[in-house]
Amino acid sequence: MQYQNTISFALNCDKNDPLKSYRDQFHIPQHNGQDCIYLVGNSLGLQPKSTRSYIEQELKDWQDLGVEGHFDERATRPWFHYHKFLKSHLAKLAGAKEMEVVSMNSLTTNLHLMMVSFYRPTAKRFKIITEAGAFPSDQYALETQLHFHANKGGERLFEPEEALVELKPRTGEETLRTEDILAAIDEHKDQLALVMMAGVQYYTGQLFNIQEITKKGHECGALVGFDLAHAFGNIPLNLHGDGVDFAVWCSYKYLNSGPGSVSGVFVHERHGSNPDLPRFAGWWGHDESKRFQMKKGFIPMAGADAWQLSNVNVLPSAAHLASLEIFSEAGIENLRQKSILLTGFMEFLLNDLNRGGEKIKIITPRDPDQRGAQLSLCLSTGGKDLFNQLGENGIIADWREPNVIRVAAVPMYNSFEDVWKFVEKLKKLLS
Numbered sequence: 140m141q142y143q144n145t146i147s148f149a150l151n152c153d154k155n156d157p158l159k160s161y162r163d164q165f166h167i168p169q170h171n172g173q174d175c176i177y178l179v180g181n182s183l184g185l186q187p188k189s190t191r192s193y194i195e196q197e198l199k200d201w202q203d204l205g206v207e208g209h210f211d212e213r214a215t216r217p218w219f220h221y222h223k224f225l226k227s228h229l230a231k232l233a234g235a236k237e238m239e240v241v242s243m244n245s246l247t248t249n250l251h252l253m254m255v256s257f258y259r260p261t262a263k264r265f266k267i268i269t270e271a272g273a274f275p276s277d278q279y280a281l282e283t284q285l286h287f288h289a290n291k292g293g294e295r296l297f298e299p300e301e302a303l304v305e306l307k308p309r310t311g312e313e314t315l316r317t318e319d320i321l322a323a324i325d326e327h328k329d330q331l332a333l334v335m336m337a338g339v340q341y342y343t344g345q346l347f348n349i350q351e352i353t354k355k356g357h358e359c360g361a362l363v364g365f366d367l368a369h370a371f372g373n374i375p376l377n378l379h380g381d382g383v384d385f386a387v388w389c390s391y392k393y394l395n396s397g398p399g400s401v402s403g404v405f406v407h408e409r410h411g412s413n414p415d416l417p418r419f420a421g422w423w424g425h426d427e428s429k430r431f432q433m434k435k436g437f438i439p440m441a442g443a444d445a446w447q448l449s450n451v452n453v454l455p456s457a458a459h460l461a462s463l464e465i466f467s468e469a470g471i472e473n474l475r476q477k478s479i480l481l482t483g484f485m486e487f488l489l490n491d492l493n494r495g496g497e498k499i500k501i502i503t504p505r506d507p508d509q510r511g512a513q514l515s516l517c518l519s520t521g522g523k524d525l526f527n528q529l530g531e532n533g534i535i536a537d538w539r540e541p542n543v544i545r546v547a548a549v550p551m552y553n554s555f556e557d558v559w560k561f562v563e564k565l566k567k568l569l570s
């Protein structure tokens with residue numbers, strides 16, 4: 140698209156946006172009686188207007204039916220089956236079969252559950268490859284998993300510090316080159332147990348090449364998992380086709396399902412159909428037809444469901460369902476199309492702002508195929524002040540130490556006008 144740096148151009152893009160009506164389906168936080176410019180849907184997505192009624196429905200069924208809400212045909216969506224109502228939507232977003240996905244728990248919990256099954260180090264194969272500067276929760280999960288496994292039967296299997304291979308960009312570069320990721324996998328192949336990376340890196344906004352990384356990991360005899368916290372609902376995924384072993388994500392960022400809402404996992408069919416995989420189990424992963432016989436001896440469900448521990452967190456799942464229905468209606472491919480234009484527009488305006496001296500450095504890749512909605516803006520000085528001033532002007536962005544402002548124009552509810560106003564304000568504040 141041939142962009143122009145004018146408000147009329149932005150308004151015209153909004154007028155012609157086939158997804159423009161979706162903005163009205165969300166509550167936009169207010170600043171001095173006007174809509175905020177909300178650019179942090181990558182951190183906490185906005186509330187769909189339909190969410191309240193989905194939660195109220197479950198409160199009502201609980202009120203009217205008590206425990207019978209689990210099975211009773213008077214219940215709108217009986218709780219025993221509640222996770223199943225989310226599956227078709229999640230499968231579409233994941234590019235997966237329905238049996239390969241399930242919503243449950245929180246993200247970090249699920250990462251640990253997946254690693255119990257898929258990180259099985261031996262004295263020969265024990266290394267994990269990840270990106271340097273991964274989200275802290277992921278770093279802690281990997282670190283403690285490594286320590287948990289380092290000794291076996293009184294024997295030292297490996298040194299945890301040597302087992303974690305953290306990939307850094309080349310000197311002078313901000314993001315990783317795919318060729319370097321693949322080369323690192325190859326370099327460590329004799330000792331590599333697991334490649335565990337973000338889909339979209341939370342700090343830089345870089346979208347990694349899931350297909351290539353998975354292929355290379357498998358060629359090198361490792362398993363491959365992804366943390367899709369910043370990818371799910373942001374970019375279309377093809378987890379089944381790409382052959383990814385497992386993935387986890389949360390639902391409160393791009394998925395707009397509310398603070399701390401229920402997470403999700405993907406387990407590839409080839410693992411989901413293997414009843415002998417080691418795992419930590421609970422009754423909700425047990426064969427559904429025999430679950431209430433309350434007998435000894437775990438019999439796993441087929442697919443990702445086998446990793447469920449507990450009965451469904453119905454209230455957050457209701458919020459999740461309300462939002463996922465909007466995603467299915469809008470279509471992730473359509474959202475992605477708009478997202479590329481919207482983020483491209485922001486980049487164009489920032490380039491314009493930078494004419495005659497770079498004031499703001501975009502550290503997110505310039506290639507649209509290597510990023511989602513987010514741009515990470517690096518400021519050499521005064522970043523925190525600028526961020527605070529944006530807030531005072533009703534522009535909600537996100538500050539990450541030491542010097543990055545993250546902004547995401549989310550195609551579901553952000554407009555080209557939002558983007559134009561943001562950069563225009565930025566320009567005023569910088570001059």
Ligand SMILES: *Cc1c(COP(=O)(O)O)cnc(C)c1O
Binds near residue numbers: 246274276366
């Ligand atoms: C947001 C995010 C998390 C958050 O983990 P919770 O368990 O949901 O608190 C973890 N990892 C990544 C990569 C994230 O972006």
